[in-house]
Amino acid sequence: MSSTEQGTSSAAPAEPTTAPESAAAPEVPESFYYVHGKDKVVHKVSAGALQHSALIHGMISNLGYTEEQAKANPFPFENIDGDILQMVVDWCNQHKGKPTPPEDTNLPKQKEKLFDLVLAVNYLEIKELLTYCCKQVAMMVKGKSPEEIREIWMIPTDAEDEAAEKEAKKRAGKEAAGETAAAAGDAK
Amino acid sequence: MNSNFSAKMTKLEPTWQGIPVEVKEIVLKYLEYKWRFRLRVCSKSDKYLIDNSRVFLKQVELYKNPLVLLINSDLEIHKNVIAHLLGIFKSKNSKVKSLILDSKQLAKLSLESENPLKIQEAYFKTFGMSQQNFIRLFQKIDGKSIKSISFRRNLSEDLIDQLVKTDAWKNALRIFCYGRQDIPMDHVLGRNHFRAQFINLEPIGIWKLIKSIITRDNLESGFGFRINYLNEISQNDIEAGFKENPGIVRNEQWQFSTEHSCSYIFPVNTKNRIFVLRMRRSGFNGYDIEGYVCTENYTDDEFRKYGSWIPKNHEIVNHRIRRGNFHIVNTFLNL
Numbered sequence: 001m002s003s004t005e006q007g008t009s010s011a012a013p014a015e016p017t018t019a020p021e022s023a024a025a026p027e028v029p030e031s032f033y034y035v036h037g038k039d040k041v042v043h044k045v046s047a048g049a050l051q052h053s054a055l056i057h058g059m060i061s062n063l064g065y066t067e068e069q070a071k072a073n074p075f076p077f078e079n080i081d082g083d084i085l086q087m088v089v090d091w092c093n094q095h096k097g098k099p100t101p102p103e104d105t106n107l108p109k110q111k112e113k114l115f116d117l118v119l120a121v122n123y124l125e126i127k128e129l130l131t132y133c134c135k136q137v138a139m140m141v142k143g144k145s146p147e148e149i150r151e152i153w154m155i156p157t158d159a160e161d162e163a164a165e166k167e168a169k170k171r172a173g174k175e176a177a178g179e180t181a182a183a184a185g186d187a188k
Numbered sequence: 189m190n191s192n193f194s195a196k197m198t199k200l201e202p203t204w205q206g207i208p209v210e211v212k213e214i215v216l217k218y219l220e221y222k223w224r225f226r227l228r229v230c231s232k233s234d235k236y237l238i239d240n241s242r243v244f245l246k247q248v249e250l251y252k253n254p255l256v257l258l259i260n261s262d263l264e265i266h267k268n269v270i271a272h273l274l275g276i277f278k279s280k281n282s283k284v285k286s287l288i289l290d291s292k293q294l295a296k297l298s299l300e301s302e303n304p305l306k307i308q309e310a311y312f313k314t315f316g317m318s319q320q321n322f323i324r325l326f327q328k329i330d331g332k333s334i335k336s337i338s339f340r341r342n343l344s345e346d347l348i349d350q351l352v353k354t355d356a357w358k359n360a361l362r363i364f365c366y367g368r369q370d371i372p373m374d375h376v377l378g379r380n381h382f383r384a385q386f387i388n389l390e391p392i393g394i395w396k397l398i399k400s401i402i403t404r405d406n407l408e409s410g411f412g413f414r415i416n417y418l419n420e421i422s423q424n425d426i427e428a429g430f431k432e433n434p435g436i437v438r439n440e441q442w443q444f445s446t447e448h449s450c451s452y453i454f455p456v457n458t459k460n461r462i463f464v465l466r467m468r469r470s471g472f473n474g475y476d477i478e479g480y481v482c483t484e485n486y487t488d489d490e491f492r493k494y495g496s497w498i499p500k501n502h503e504i505v506n507h508r509i510r511r512g513n514f515h516i517v518n519t520f521l522n523l
Contacts, residue, residue, distance in 0.1 A: 115202035122211050134211065137204075138218035145227045153204035155230045 032067065033060055034074035035089065039082030042074050049092040054125035080120045084113070088120055091129055100128040107136045111152060114140075205233070221245060222263045227312070237279050241312055242281035249288040249504070252314075261504075270296045277301050283308075283333065286501045299326060304330035310356070311338040311501045323350050331355025335362060336381075336499060342367030344491060348375070362499070366368050368418075371429045373397055378404070382413040387415035395429030398465060399452065401481070407458040410494040412480035416470055421477075426467060440464075460484050 033050060036042045050056045056075065065073065077085060087108070108114050118133045141149045146158065155163065200206045216224065221243070228238040233491040249258040250273060255274055257265040265272050276282055276295070287305070289297075292312035297305075299321070305328050317325075337360045343351065351357050352375040361382040365371060367384070373393035374381045377400040397413055402482060427439075430452070440451040449468040458461050465479035480494035498506075 112202055115204070115207065118207055119200050119202055120213060122208060130211070131215065134214040135218045137215045141223060141227070142220065143223070144226065146226045149227055150230050153230075155204050155234065158232050161231060161233075 021165050031065070031070070033070050035063070035077060035085065036074050037077050037080040037082045037085035041082050041086075043089045045083065045089055045092060046096065049089075049096040052092045052095060053088075053125045054127070056124060077120075077124075080123070081116060084116045088124065088126065088129070089116060092126070095128070097134065102131070103135075105131060110142065111154070205231075209237065212237060216241050217244060222258055231483075238399070239275070241281060242279040242283070244282070245275050245276065245284045247286045247288070247501075247504070248276065248284050248292050249508075251508075252291040273297060274300055277303050277305055280304070282306060284350060285309060286504075287311070288313065288501055288505060299324070301328055303456075304328060304333075306330045306333040306508075309332055309336040309338075309499065309501050310334065311340070311505060312355055313340045313505060318343070319347055319350075322347070323354070326351060326354050326356055329354070329356035331359045334360050336360060336364075337362070338364040338366070338499070338502065340366050340505070342369050343371075345369075348372070364499075379413075380408070380411045384415050386415055386417040388419045389415055389421060389477070391421055391425040391429055394426065398429075398463070398479060401479070402454045402456050402463050403455050407456055407461055407463075407481045408459065409483060409490075410497065412463070412478065412494060414476060414478035415496060416472070416474055416476050418474040421467070421475065423467075426450070426452075426477075429456075456481060462486065466491070 031047045032044050033047060033056070034042050034044055035056070047060060050060065059075070063070075080088075091106075108117060114133060114136060118130070118137065119131045121133055137153075140152050144152060150157070193282070197216055200208070206214070208505075210248065216238070219227070224238050228235050246260050248260075250269070251258070252257075254266065255269050257269045259265065276284065279299075282303075283306040285307075286309040287307045288311040298445050307329055310329060331354075334356045337356065343365065348369070348371060352372075354458045357363075357375070361379055363376055363379055364381070365384040367385065369384075370388055371384055373390075376384075377396060382397070394415075400410065401407070416444075438453045440453050452467070454463040458481070460483060463479055463482050464482050465477070467475065467477040470476045478495055480491060482490050482494070
């Protein structure tokens with residue numbers, strides 16, 4: 001149902017195309033909203049599908065946008081990768097107005113994508129999809145040794161973690177010193 | 189539209205370390221208990237996470253001789269057993285569906301556990317501790333979570349007096365007392381299931397129990413009781429109670445009907461249900477009186493099904509007792 005098109009900016013999104021709606025038109029015309037991710041691709045999504053997201057549902061419930069206003073004001077999710085947002089939108093559309101099944105087998109298998117999806121879904125507050133994702137994350141390490149778990153979930157050892165922390169502190173200290181010097185230079 | 193409203197996510201990395209703790213806790217919910225310990229040794233932060241996150245377990249069993257903790261029937265712990273058991277309840281939101289306890293070490297659980305024990309089904313095989321500690325332990329059981337309580341050993345009169353004052357006793361829908369003792373019937377009324385072994389059962393007590401069932405709403409098939417008793421109660425003794433309530437009871441011709449074996453049918457408040465009461469000489473010792481809510485056109489098979497039903501935790505204990513030891517699998521992990 002959702003289709004996408006490359007937009008130019010969040011303020012002036014490109015006209016998104018829409019797939020034909022179901023033949024049985026509802027009595028009250030359904031309202032649509034627009035979202036885009038890091039890649040600025042705008043997705044047209046029905047209010048019904050967006051109900052899955054407590055965050056977006058809360059935002060749109062009192063907006064009362066006309067179609068034109070909604071189109072002109074897409075919700076920008078700059079920190080969600082375009083392909084991840086596409087997955088989320090597809091899931092919301094597939095499960096619009098339907099009870100969610102106990103399992104969802106269409107989740108990404110690659111760990112990076114899955115963790116990206118977890119973060120996005122948690123941010124958008126899509127409870128059912130978050131549950132599926134968490135189940136999938138748990139399944140990734142079933143029967144694995146601690147070393148394998150570290151590798152699969154990209155967990156640094158304590159030594160690596162401490163070294164990274166020291167490095168970050170050192171970098172932050174250098175940056176702070178640089179800023180102080182620059183400010184002193186400006187003052188002169 | 190404000191393009192900064194997704195700033196909340198900016199510092200989060202798409203890795204296990206990067207996801208919020210509340211999401212990690214959801215993942216832990218779906219991670220089998222034994223795999224939690226493998227995660228625990230991955231990093232300091234994971235150790236902290238595991239040690240402080242709530243635990244949902246189907247079954248926890250603690251046995252003595254040797255002291256062993258069995259978790260979900262597939263994890264056996266021999267070292268730091270009590271510390272581990274206490275650790276399960278360290279988070280106040282941890283929940284255990286079925287807890288089977290058989291150890292003197294339980295005193296520690298009553299003394300050292302800070303949080304209410306959120307247990308649905310508690311089975312006390314032995315007590316092995318002072319009455320005071322046992323009561324203290326019992327008081328720690330969360331009254332909102334508990335559904336079923338079972339005792340395998342006798343309860344003294346004094347202990348019963350104190351137990352019946354606890355929330356756990358008051359709220360339990362199922363009470364099973366397998367030691368032989370007399371329990372004041374007023375303390376077991378209104379339960380879905382009650383089983384006990386009495387020395388002296390008074391007919392007035394039976395009538396109280398029957399009345400509490402047939403006057404209840406929303407009964408389900410199988411609700412009822414079974415009491416084994418040693419004193420003799422005749423059909424006339426039983427019927428004396430019914431006579432105060434004429435017209436509600438029907439004496440049913442039953443294949444085993446004799447002076448001490450009879451069957452009665454009572455109407456109940458729930459549609460398409462009846463209450464069937466039967467009394468007969470026990471196959472083991474003394475006599476049995478049992479009654480269950482049945483469907484209107486019940487058969488002997490239906491009645492027998494309710495009579496022979498035993499809860500899962502009783503099955504487990506019986507099975508372990510039959511086998512003579514409580515080892516279930518080779519040690520998976522010694523903590």
